[in-house]
Amino acid sequence: MALIKDSTPAWLVLANGQVFQGKSFGAKGTVIGEVVFTTGMTAYQETLTDPSYYGQIVTQTFPLIGNYGVNSQDFESTQSYVSGYIVREWCNAPSNFRSEDSIDHFLKRLNIIGLWGIDTRCLTRMLREAGVMNGAITTEDPAGRMETLLTQIRAYSVRDAVKTVTGTETHTYTPENIKYRVVLLDFGYKRYIRKSLMNRGCEVIVVPANTTAEEIYALDPDGIMLSNGPGDPAEATEVIANIREIVKLGIPVFGICLGHQLTALAMGAKTEKLKYGHRGANQPVIDLASGKTYVTSQNHGYAVVGESLDPSVGEVSHINANDKTCEGIRYNSVNAFTVQFHPEAHGGPLDTAYLFDEFTGRMDAYKEGK
């Protein structure tokens, strides 16, 4: 393969009326979503299959995407949840020993509409200044139907995100040497959360998002994992109510990303929408206990308002070094700790994997006291 000389035009129409004309790759058609950007320079495959991106049109700030192709090992879930995908340039001749497919073909296969060849830096700066905004990618010329399209775009919002991405069945994953049993609440979990647990000897029982405290208790777990997931956390009222009960079980709870936000909401704190979120593999987070800063992988548009947390309930354990937002909470009243970032990585740095060890430590203590 080589030079891509001609391809069908495609457009990005933003809610503010801005139009970027580029070229089409992946599937064709029109799709509306919330346009966000991620600054990760690798891990496009993980990004595309991370359920937390549900309802979003993802822009990659790194200009060369698809260099190492797509393989069957690096998926974070079984499908892609992004609404659309924007890159500056995609690679039609990937080179990597694990590569099985090109990104274009992969997107076509999963029916994801892609756009390339636009000034992605200009778009990123626009999103940074104005905040995330809705938009549409379309392979049909928007000229002449802008009004209709804009109305649709502006009306769009990400709804029922968790309900959509969660599994409906319970699955059990067993490692070779079982040391712990963990129930993983699936809000749209990334596969590497499960793997990180299994690597530490956890038998992982993945259960649907709306599983109740009693149902979980019946599985007799040593720990409960609240996964990442998409959407506005405050919208998942049913799950929040469940968590309020789950934490009372006394079983160690570890929450990541959406799991962190939902726990905070269950414990009486508030969440807010960030202007343009944290998406990338270079977010510095300070562990307030040790004073050390860790580079973390992040993907979230909402954050817990640290000040809204009742100090008697818990304390902020991690903050973002850049904007000082809440990145983790250790609860005093219940046996739970949660983080906003992704210690499971994939993609991104593996530097905070120690949190899984903290989780198994809590499970050890719990088992001893049982």
Add this chain to the structure above:
Amino acid sequence: MGLRKDIKKVLVIGSGPIVIGQAAEFDYAGAQACRALKQEGLEVVLINSNPATIMTDKAMADHIYIEPLTLDTVKRVIEIEKPDSVLSTLGGQTGLTLSMQLAAEGFLESHNVKLLGANPETIHKAEDRQAFKDTMEKIGEPCIPSKVVETVEDAVDFAGEISYPVIVRPAFTLGGTGGGIANNEEELRDIATNGLRLSPITQILVEKCISGWKEIEFEVIRDSKGNVITVCSMENFDPVGVHTGDSIVIAPAVTLSDREYQMLRTASLNIISELKVEGGCNCQFALHPESMEYAVIEVNPRVSRSSALASKATGYPIAKVATRIAIGYTLDEIINQVTGKTYACFEPALDYVVIKFPKWAFDKFVYAKRTLGTQMKATGEVMAIGTSFEQAMMKAVRSIELGVDSLNMKKFEEMTVDELLGHLRKGVEDERAFEVFALLKKGVSIEQIHEITLIDEWFLDKLLNLVELEQWLADGTLTEEKYLTAKQYGYLDSTIERMSGQKCPTHRNAVYKMVDTCAGEFKAETPYFYSTYDSENEARQFIDRTEKGKKKVIVFGSGPIRIGQGIEFDYCSVHCVWTLKELGYEAVICNNNPETVSTDFDTGDRLYFDPLTPEDVDNIIATEQPYGVVVQFGGQTAIKLTRHLSDCGVNILGTSADDIDAAEDRERFDELLEQCGIPRPQGYTVMTTSEAVVVAEKLGYPVLLRPSYVLGGQNMIIAHSRQDVEEYMEIITSHMIENPVLIDKYMMGTEVEVDAICDGKDFLIPGIMEHIERAGVHSGDSISIYPAQNLSKKVRETIIEYTKRLSLALHVVGLVNIQYVVYRGEVYVIEVNPRSSRTVPYISKVTGIPMVDIATKIMFGATLQELGYASGLYPEGDYVAVKVPVFSFEKLQDVDTMLGPEMKSTGECLGIGHSFEDALLKGLVAAGYDLKREGGVLISVRDSEKKEMIPIAEKFSRMGFDLYATSGTASYLNRNMIATNTVRKISEGSPNTIDLLESGKIHYMISTSAKGRMPARDSVKMRRKSIERSICSLTAVDTANALANVLLSGRSMDDVELVDITKI
């Protein structure tokens, strides 16, 4: 934690002269370090023997010693200045090794000096081969099977165990000096012998050769709290086997999946944490292209060439941050200057790609072995930033100044596929990327090229994109779509027109994007831009946003460091920028060299990191709309732009384009000299070999030959006979027949050099410099003395008068450099360069006259009189300064070390003393001459110089040296009552001169020959052998005489005073 309370006064050790493997990047790092220390209110003491650096500038430190970087000298500086700390990790390997020696001896402790930046244990673990292996084993990081050995036999035994090919890496040598790949026992014995000798601790590493694996680097930073981050990943275009300094490098790594990337990133963090580095560190890995297997190649626990590149590639100032860490700060306390909001404890995200392309000196060293391996050979590099790999690559190839504007190279186009493939199979050479491109253009498959070169298919496919684009351009109408695609792929309009054979259908100016460390995530105010073809022009927005109503002035830099155009031009460019800022202008820098201070984003008001071709520069001008531009500080690279800029109506500040042309165009220059009544050596222009011979014989030998298209001594020789003329003409005409050759009468007189400043009316000569070596040795390779010691009053006055006439006749506004030869009492002009020169930094420093500042002010209308300077020669000071050239011959196999009209030195040192002898002594010591006062001297000189050798040989003999000479020289000396042992020539069988050089008996060799260059010649073999054996090799009788005088003076470094130049 903040600044440590126990630090008040810090000694910074620089890296010394520019040599291959240790170049301007350490001036950049050192200058950043000094500034960071001064910002903290600390007192800074600096020692560096290199006078061309910015770090040795008064603005950078409180006390500055331009003194030899030897252990004894550094100790003396510590005793004089009594610093409480020494910063060890910013001065390259030189600075680090000295610091470690000071620590190991207990000197630092006994003088209450703290070692900042590194501790001996860290350095030991990183640099001692065995300790490093043990450390890696301990933390489970895989190394390549290897063994540290101290004898050749052990090397051979181990190679037998792990099987050939094996790589030999000597311990503690610069840029891998003395290393190499051995394919069999014979080769191993050769390389191991040499490597053991070059290693200061007689230790080499023999390791399994993993050529073909991907070479990946990470720049990592750690602080005392244990915070660790990676600044940048880099991937080599050339797989393992080519030194990273000689490899095309891409940042960030582009062919790694997140798994591979994170695996190596984590390994880097584990390594730096285990080594407990506090500051910057470079980790190099080899990654198997077909599996997750990797191995740690090397770790450098200090700032390096790679860290300079990573800093420029990301906008993250590694040296500055490393310095702050060394004095107590932690990463989470240091603000990210780029965003002003975020902290240094984060990892930069790039939204572009960067390509580093090395610059080699093979255009000067035609007989040098061009093969690339573990020994670095490049003298410099350029960096290019693009939104695509292709764009960055195209920018890189035109920045490197090879005379090409694309990857098409005529000599490869003309070769057949079989010839090209055959050549490619022989090994890696400097022009491999061009060769590969030619093959792709001829239809050879990526698979086949990959099989031979092992270059990743990803890179090859990108090159194929360029091939296809070029074919597309050549095919049919040049549409706007094609044009725009080509622009986005980095092609110039002129290239597009040539390739398509059509006029461009439209013209697009480039837009500029900001380098902001965060891929646009945060609002940044870094004035650091690169060009691309896109919708938004951030530079224009930035200019509008920050508009203060100041006039904008663009200063063009000097591009890659190469022999003949080095760091001194960066010194000048940076000084010009400082002065412009002081004068209230907005100073804009355009340059493409990542190693320099000029390309630090906070040197100027704005930085454009882009090529320096007419179109690239036009684009910057279109965005900046400057009041004027400055070309006279950026060497030939900037001067070359003058005509074009002037034609475009751009205001050239200083000497006009027409006057620059008058100095460069030979005919116009001759007319000018005639008008001024100034003589120059007689000369003619010829086209063919037969014409050349006729003219040469008319002028009488020796004659000087050079191509007309270059100044500065490139491809210049002195011919002593008809055969020399014929040999030369054959070489030169095989390259470029269309260019005439200049033949001048060669006058073997004293060479004198003058840098002057002129305001169009008055002129100022800060100092007259005299060269030790007579004319014929390139001025850059000569030992130069300020003030001139041996000129008669009349000659001196003539020089002043000629300088005045020339400056005024050329309407010089700013700097001018004039070279004279004094022959039989008469003064002749050799060359006039209406620009800054190599000697400006050193003359500025020793005379205290800020030449660039004055020149800049004059460009803006000031007069010398207003600035307080009288016309004429400035009064001489109390000190004598001697500039001694430094060469990198041990890195360049097969290069003849004989000095001649073509420049060969890569750097220089300065010696400053109250007398000429003291200054020269210092200069020689600084340049690495081991001034032994006993042992053997081997002499072999050409017939014409035998007579002159008598008094020199007599001096060595008188001092008790044993003299050896080849038969002709020996019998001549013996006949003249100087007892000399005769030694056989190489052709006369063993034992001969080579065996004698091998024996260790010889400390000095004086070798001149009528003929040189060809590696097969005896004299060249002897000179190469002496370089391999680190024997002091003198190739000009004048140098030998000067050295003999220094030895004869009986003075040593202990007898000479150290000078703080801030007190001059």
